[in-house]
Amino acid sequence: MTYRSNLEKCLSEGRFTVTAEIGPPKSADPLKIRDKAILLEGYADAFNVTDNQTAVVRMSSLAGSVILLQLELEPIMQMTCRDRNRIGLQSDVLGATALGVRNILCLTGDHQSFGNHPNAKGVFDVDSIQLLQIIKNMRDQGIFQSGDPLLGGRPCVFLGAAANPYADPFEIQVDRLRKKIDAGAEFVQTQSVYNTEKFSVWMDDVCSQGLDKKVHILAGVTPLKSVKMAERMKFHVPGTDVPDTLYERMRTAADPAKEGYRIALQTIQELKTIKGIHGIHITALFWEEIIPSLVTDSGLLLRK
Ligand SMILES: Cc1cc2nc3c(=O)[nH]c(=O)nc-3n(C[C@H](O)[C@H](O)[C@H](O)COP(=O)(O)OP(=O)(O)OC[C@H]3O[C@@H](n4cnc5c(N)ncnc54)[C@H](O)[C@@H]3O)c2cc1C
Helix, strand or coil, X not given: CCCCCHHHXXXXXXCCEEEEEECCCCCCCHHHHHHHHHHHCCCCCEEEECCCHHHCCCCCHHHHHHHHHHCCCCEEEEEECCCCCHHXXXXXXXXXXXXXXXXXXXXXXXXXXXXXXXXXXXXXXXXXXXXXXXXXXXXXCCECCCCCECCCCCCCCEEEEEECCCCCCHHHHHHHHHHHHHHCCCEEEEEECCCHHHHHHHHHHHHHCCHHHCCEEEEEECCCCCHHHHHHHHHCCCCCCCCHHHHHHHHHCXXXXXXXXXXXXXXXXXXXXXXXXXXXXXXXXXCHHHHHHHHHHCCCCCCC
């Protein structure tokens, strides 16, 4: 069996897989991304390179992905529909795969009004589900969205999507996941999980519909570094659910960073036991240096 990427290989072989986010810098400095990559090498099976997350301008995910490839690390290039129309998106898929990118995560993207250019024109020519279908057709049928044929090599890529088990209304989130799978999603990375109980209810629904057999689900883990971060996640980040008990643990802790680390470890242990979860996706916002010990202490270093 040949696989398109290491991520696909790990997931297909049934290994509990770890991915980690590497956010590109707000500058043209390649060393910033290289430093993070060197710190995290060996601690994850593939590395997500975000696409102007929170609608704040950063180095492009395509450039960040190529820097990782130069270091022989495997990128998951994230693509949002906010900033490019279908012509730009398809062109970047061809360029990225020509340069060696083998995993793409398709997102609609955070709305531009949340970012540092709130008056920017949001493109949203297509959404994440349509983008998945477009890339799948380029790969499997050899056709562009227009119906024109690709003239030569097709993009060889493992396709992913995001899922938010906490978004309102809760009931439609499994339907949205099914639509993403039907459109071409082969792996899914979820919003950060703090409320494992609610996440388990969502996963029960996912499994009862057999969707866990059709897609590899990696649960999101974002360690809380401070009380301020816990507050932000609880009260200001839409679609994130920090239970009162966890928030109180952070608020009353003598050392909030240590407590946040303990909570992340505990969350990973709980996630490992949930049916249908094939791995975790660590997004350590402004705290990437914690990832090596988090992976080691949660027993995932020797996961192979
Ligand atoms: C693992 C992960 C990585 C992420 N990385 C990034 C990133 O790099 N960059 C970034 O900007 N955001 C990123 N996000 C945030 C993400 O885009 C938002 O959380 C989004 O609300 C949910 O994911 P999605 O993009 O797949 O949206 P979808 O599930 O496709 O849609 C989310 C919402 O957008 C609405 N929507 C869909 N189409 C349109 C449209 N045409 N116009 C307006 N609204 C529409 C839907 O109705 C839905 O409510 C990430 C999220 C996750 C979980």
